[in-house]
Amino acid sequence: MMELVKKIDRVILAEFGSSKELLQAAEKMRDAGYKEFDCHSPFLIHGMDAAMGLKRSPLGYIVFAFASLGLLGALGLQYWTSAVDYPLVISGKPFFSGPAFVPIVFALTILTAAITAVVGMIVINRLPRLRHPLFSSDRFGKFSDDSFFISVESSDKKYNEAHTAGFLKTIGGQNIEILKDE
Amino acid sequence: MKLDSNTYKFTDKGNLGNIALIVGIIGLAASAVGYMQDSHQFYFSYLVAFFFWISVALGALFFNLLHHLTRASWSTAIRKLTESMMSVIPFMFVLIIPVLLGMHELYHWTHEDVVATDLVLQQKEPYLNIPFFIIRVVFYFAVWSILTFILLKNSAKQDIKHEDSILARMRKYSAPGMMLFAFTLTFASFDWLMSLEPHWFSTIFGVYIFCGVFISMLAFTIIMVRYQNGQGAFDRIVTVEHRHTLGKLLFAFTIMWAYMGFSQYLLIWYANLPEETFWYLQRWEGSWRTLSIILPIAHFGLPFVALIPQAAKRNGNWLLMMAFYMLLMRYMDLYWIAMPTHSPEGIQYSWMDISTMAGIGGIFIWLFWRKYTSGAAVPVNDPGLKVSMEHVN
Known part of the structure; x- marks a missing residue:
């Protein structure tokens, strides 16, 4: 049975400068073995599905x-x-x-x-979701305006707060935030 | 056949053109012998074959108008291919002459004694008369040829040096061109196919034929793309993504064909008026009945299932097979529309049906291939080419 509402305690958020950087970062996240991460951008980016390693929708x-x-x-x-x-x-x-x-x-x-x-x-897509750690970020609203983000959820098997935050930094992430569900 | 990988010009044109020309000449010569034996059969076979092949060229004209009108980017890579297909239109004017010569055998509204005793045909005489019919044929070909010339001329200009104004001009002509295309194709289908039964009328007939025209063009394009795949330089421009998109359009217009065909049938069946139902009753006689049952299943049901999965549209050989199959279906549909007038008692398949198809088809492919291989295989100066090469679905 699929878990309809999944509990997410913590999320790491990193900001990227452009759609190209976001695409490259997504590829690196995929290659590093992350599964429970998401990319946020104000517009559609071609090739993102493959870069994130998403399977075809059923x-x-x-x-x-x-x-x-x-x-x-x-x-x-x-x-x-x-x-x-x-x-x-x-x-x-x-x-x-x-x-x-x-x-x-x-x-x-x-x-x-x-x-x-x-x-x-x-x-x-497990919607509607009325609470999520991402909502507590002030910067995150910019994803619908002029900024690009990657968020990693704590449910990911590879999630390790210090290590993941460091990894996001090495692939070009800025303004790294660790968000908690309050 | 080989492409230069820098200029995309043909270094080896292959022998498709020569083979097509030989097949064409043999086909036309055999058809001429057939004409001596049975002119009635010849004219009907010729009309079906003529409409089948001009469908491909007219579909290409529509595709180009649509490309410019919507500023499509994905289809830039196959623009030269579709332009070469429509470049055959002016030559088709020569090939329609036998239809005009055979008017008396094809269209019984040309018989004065029949019209004299038929009130309906007398009422229709202001439209259905020989001089006006010929004027209309000339008008249709004038419109199609002028549109073709404008697009080809600007495309050739772009090959020398690109200017944004060239694409803008092509777009500007495409808007009224699209309207003219809709009217001329509708009336051409009324004139050439619907007036075979001058008492019958169906306003949706033009759209129905249009769906078939576009299916023919898409199937022919898929075949020609597949024919060139595996030739190195061509694979870099036209990829599985383009074939996927062409496959999607083929799938969509197969459904649209069924939608239009059924809409035409439903209204006539429901109203049950004798002056309309006789057309379908004719196709319920003898062996026509079998064809009437097979047609919707084979032209719609089967390709609907065979083209619905994504994998089917991305598999090159499967799509190629479906393209050939859809061309066969287009032929079957046109045969079903035209031939019951020739042999109302049942299907009488004649060798002339094959020889006229080979004759006109051979000439068509020869002219198309000659034009296509005369320059670069893609519009090399078009700024949209790079976007088109990176096209993903």
Whole structure:
């Protein structure tokens, strides 16, 4: 069972000067074996997924499965209502008339796919998260403006406060902060 | 075939062009013999083959207009390839002449005695008459050729020296060009394919054909990219990422084709009006029925499943196979649209269907390859080229 709300006690935060530095630092973090770290930047950086060593998201397969269920559900719903439970002749068509059902099948498939994508994204990202050590940093707000950050969470196997902070410094991190959940 | 790794010019053009030319000439010569035997069959086979190949060129014109209009960066690496494909359009004007000569056999609204007893065709006469039909053909080709010339001329200018104003000019012409393209393609499909059954009408027909046109172009591009991969210098410019994007578009437009095809069918099926339903009933006769059932499954269902995983779009050989398959499907769709007028009782596949395809296709590929290999394989001076080479999905 996946832990939906994970307890994070401490986070180390380091600031970087540019998107290029952030990308290189992420590669070094990956190569050093860190897993529970995140990069924060005001905009999308191409190649970041590979630099951080992120695996492909399983979301696509989940969406496909739920969309297929939506498709079958829409077919079943229409079959049940128009051919079994309350059959009505509509413009001389058979009770189970495939072509007339297609628009609803299409719409419900898309709807389930879209809802699964959004809900799945939120669940996989373990959101919403109302408290996190990062929120206690004053500098961190700049990530949505003009600054680049790497944060390392204490749940990482390689986490060692003194050692990790030193490592972040050697790969170019500045203004290193150790944040605690209060 | 070999590319110089600095200038991206062809040091060895390979023998694709020569083979295509020989196949083309043999195909056209065989078709000419067929014309002596059975002119009715010849004209229908020729029309399908002609539309199949001009689809590739028109799709390329659309792709280029879209590229400039959206200032796309990923497609700069394949711009020369798609430009060479559209450069065939003016030559296709020569190849449409047999269709014009065969109007009397293809389109029965050209028969005066038929029109005299048919009230519907009399009402449609202001549009469906021989002089106006020919004027429209000339107009379509004038529009397409002028757009092609403008884009090719500016592209050639950029090859000598880059100026930002060149790309700006291409973009400026692409905006009205896109509108003109939409109108001319819609009416060309009405004229050349829909008027085979002059009583039938469907306003979505143009969009339906457009989806097919774009599918043809994407499939042909994937094949040509794959053909050049493994040649060293070319691999540095066009990578698996570009093929992935082309595969995504192919997937998307396969769905769009089904969407349009079904929208057309649904309204006609639901309204159940005899003046519209007869077109589908015709395709429910004899062996046409089998083709009507196979078409949506083979043209939509199968490629939908076969192209949905990311791995399928990134696997070069799989995508190449799907591209060939989709070209076959495009042929099947056009055959299904045009041929029931020729043989209403059932499918009568003729050797002329193959010879006209080989004939026009050979000439098409020869002209395309001659243009493509005449200069650099990529727009070397385009500032977008570097971005395009680093394209990731």
